Amino acid sequence: MTPFVRRADGVHLGMSAGERAVLTSLTEQLRQVLDGDLGADPVAARLFPDAYPDDEAASAEFRRWTRSDLLTQKTSNAAIVHEWLTGVRDGGFAPEDEQAWLRCLTDLRLTIAERLGISDAASEEASYRADAGVGLRDVYDWVGYVQEHLVATITAT
Numbered sequence: 001m002t003p004f005v006r007r008a009d010g011v012h013l014g015m016s017a018g019e020r021a022v023l024t025s026l027t028e029q030l031r032q033v034l035d036g037d038l039g040a041d042p043v044a045a046r047l048f049p050d051a052y053p054d055d056e057a058a059s060a061e062f063r064r065w066t067r068s069d070l071l072t073q074k075t076s077n078a079a080i081v082h083e084w085l086t087g088v089r090d091g092g093f094a095p096e097d098e099q100a101w102l103r104c105l106t107d108l109r110l111t112i113a114e115r116l117g118i119s120d121a122a123s124e125e126a127s128y129r130a131d132a133g134v135g136l137r138d139v140y141d142w143v144g145y146v147q148e149h150l151v152a153t154i155t156a157t
Helices: 017-035 043-047 056-085 095-116 121-129 134-155
Strands: 004-007 010-013
Touching: 004 134, 010 134, 017 043, 017 056, 017 095, 017 134, 043 095, 056 095, 095 134, 121 134
Parallel strands: none
Antiparallel strands: 004 010
């Protein structure tokens, strides 16, 4: 599996239909989270972390000024990736597409990490031994591979 291919006109998707389907589903789920009640979903704390963990007032002020723009950008990134995965967009990625992909893949990994209870190196290691979420753990690793491959493809000369 080669998720991305560099051609003369830029980076292209090289994923199989099955791989696209998995990422399409994950992106749709991310969009549902972003469109839902972020206050009720623990994923929101991972996607929109406190800027000042020791100062609730400063964090609230920061959220007041940034949350809407961050939500708009994350939603836009997910929409762009969804369009590429479903064939609405085709050809080589523009630089802004590359950035949308990188950011969306990061948001997907953060979302999956929250669902798996991964918050640090120790909990990540423990997630390999856990019975629950074995398939989700595989997806987490695969999305990491896709992201790493995209970075390598973008930076290849």
